[in-house]
Amino acid sequence: MLRTLDKRQKGGGASSTIEAAQVKAKSQVEVKPVEKVQPIRKEPPVEKVAPVPRQEPQRQVPRQQPATSNKRAPIEDQLPPDYGRIVWITDPVDGFSAARIIDISKSGFTLTPLDTEDTVARRYEEVFSSEDDPRKSSYVANILISINPYQTIDGFYSTSKIKEYRGKSLGQKEPHIYAIADKSYREMKRNRKSQSIIVSGESGAGKTESQKAVLRYLCENWGAEAGPIQQRLLETNPILEAFGNAKTLRNNNSSRFGKFVQIHFANNGTVSGGFVSHYLLETSRICRQSSGERNYHIFYQLIAGSSPELFKYLSLGQPHCFNMYFLILNTFSVDNFL
Numbered sequence: 001m002l003r004t005l006d007k008r009q010k011g012g013g014a015s016s017t018i019e020a021a022q023v024k025a026k027s028q029v030e031v032k033p034v035e036k037v038q039p040i041r042k043e044p045p046v047e048k049v050a051p052v053p054r055q056e057p058q059r060q061v062p063r064q065q066p067a068t069s070n071k072r073a074p075i076e077d078q079l080p081p082d083y084g085r086i087v088w089i090t091d092p093v094d095g096f097s098a099a100r101i102i103d104i105s106k107s108g109f110t111l112t113p114l115d116t117e118d119t120v121a122r123r124y125e126e127v128f129s130s131e132d133d134p135r136k137s138s139y140v141a142n143i144l145i146s147i148n149p150y151q152t153i154d155g156f157y158s159t160s161k162i163k164e165y166r167g168k169s170l171g172q173k174e175p176h177i178y179a180i181a182d183k184s185y186r187e188m189k190r191n192r193k194s195q196s197i198i199v200s201g202e203s204g205a206g207k208t209e210s211q212k213a214v215l216r217y218l219c220e221n222w223g224a225e226a227g228p229i230q231q232r233l234l235e236t237n238p239i240l241e242a243f244g245n246a247k248t249l250r251n252n253n254s255s256r257f258g259k260f261v262q263i264h265f266a267n268n269g270t271v272s273g274g275f276v277s278h279y280l281l282e283t284s285r286i287c288r289q290s291s292g293e294r295n296y297h298i299f300y301q302l303i304a305g306s307s308p309e310l311f312k313y314l315s316l317g318q319p320h321c322f323n324m325y326f327l328i329l330n331t332f333s334v335d336n337f338l
Helices: 002-027 159-165 177-191 207-222 229-244 297-305 308-314 323-329
Strands: 086-091 095-104 108-113 120-123 127-129 137-140 143-146 257-265 271-281
Touching: 086 108, 086 120, 108 127, 143 177, 159 177, 159 207, 177 207, 207 229, 207 257, 207 271, 229 257, 229 271, 229 297
Parallel strands: none
Antiparallel strands: 086 095, 086 127, 095 108, 108 120, 137 143, 257 271
């Protein structure tokens, strides 16, 4: 057993000697420095672009001007837009009057009043603009405010105008009395309650004509099946106006009374009838009138159409017989109203 161990020990020494020799040999190997390799750069692919032919600049052709004649425009086309315009000017008698501009200078305007052919001059601060459209109306909520143009406007109360406002709300069309009438009718059908239209204004504002327009609008649209109701109601106006209209300083046919006209409708919405339920008369005019004014038309119409026998029976006479009253005022005759 000892021999075997010794051999193993000797064998182990030999191997150690070999390993040491190998290490020594490795230590004697020369190490050479390695050169650094530069990385290869990849160039991006080059696109081949075809040469673009050079464009020649375009020549601008001069624009041909339309042929003009040597004739000058008429003088009317060369005048400023204010020439011929209707304006309001100060008037020492009437306060203001309408006039047409015929010349403009540094100091003011030269104008011609519409009611005369005279020529007047006014400074700039004495001339005020005037609306060319005589239909002067506006809304304030459900209230229509209108100004009497004192002239006839073609088509303003026509049948075609009535059709335009049927079923239209306030504001969809221009302000008109027909719009108020249509709104009151639709509110009556919607709420099943009576509606009232109040027409008010000073003397000559157009209250009577507005009442007639409302009546016509309702009867034209919803009164065809009820017969000539519109005609019957309108025929009462001459009688009511004879007893309630009189000459005033501002109007020869001023209504000096108030009336309440009712228009009745059936369940289907058509006009079924109407009547005047109230008649409020200005009774003070019967006894006394202001200077330059008259009593009610009916008195003068009765006197003018009476026979001598009726004069004697009523203790009346011709207008010239009332020296104390009629001759002093000198107002016992008015055009179209006797």
